[in-house]
Amino acid sequence: MRRFSVPLDTLESVFLDAGNTLVYWDHDFVAERARALGYTLDVVRLVRAEAKARPLLDRLLARSRSTEAPDTLTAYLRCILQAGLAEEVPAAAQRAFVEGLAAALRGTDASDRLWSRVPPGLPESLARLREAGLALVVVSNSDGSCERKLREAGLHDVFDAVVDSAVVGIEKPDPGIFHHALRASGCSPERTLHVGDFYAIDVVGARRAGLHAALLDPHGDWADVDCARFRDVPGLARAILAAKGG
Secondary structure, X not given: OOOOOOOHHHOOEEEEOOEOOOEEEOHHHHHHHHHHOOOOOOHHHHHHHHHHHHHHHHHHHOOOOOOOOXXXXXXXXXXXXXXXXXXXXXXXXXXXXXXXXXXXHOOHHHHHHHEEEOOOOHHHHHHHHHHOOOEEXXXXXXXXXXXXXXXXXXXXXXXXXXXXXXXXXXXXXXHHHHHHHHHHHOOOHHHEEEEEOOHHHHHHHHHHOOOEEEEEOOOOOOOOOOOEEEOOHHHHHHHHHHHOOO
């Protein structure tokens, strides 16, 4: 994937989004909830459609939609249908499917289960970045539960700070949340890379605050964006360590 002009060799810190960067959907859980509503989803197709839907949702987020708004999950599910699941849900049932599944995935218990999958190799990659001397900070639009979820996922202790939008009262892409993270961690923007899963939220917000920015793009769905892209956090870590000669 094209790296653009991120100076990986001079980075001193990496800021990371949480959802779809550190913790991901438990797609088996989503299929389970869909099955309880009477719909059978192919999990492999669901995984691919969920990733492919991110650029579609990004277009909506660019129109001042909050990632934490109550209807954003509903919009995401519509995008997932559009991105590859439409054949599995009859057209006449798609509205009921989206509304029913969104309701089944809301609430603290469901949200905790939904955002619970840690990809193989991710904890080890974060540890290698820390061992190489980089500061690591989470900057997430969340509902106040980000720090707890990272603890439950076994990821919390590797980070120098966790900045949750609900706690600090500022959401990405407002640069204020990045300024808060820089102050909390003592990092400098010109030597910091922020990595996330939405261009309109993560890349735009980080650049407004003077940081470098990149997207995670596991399947090449963001080919037209003007920023660096990495397949996943392990791929990001390998690129940084290689640039630093590690």
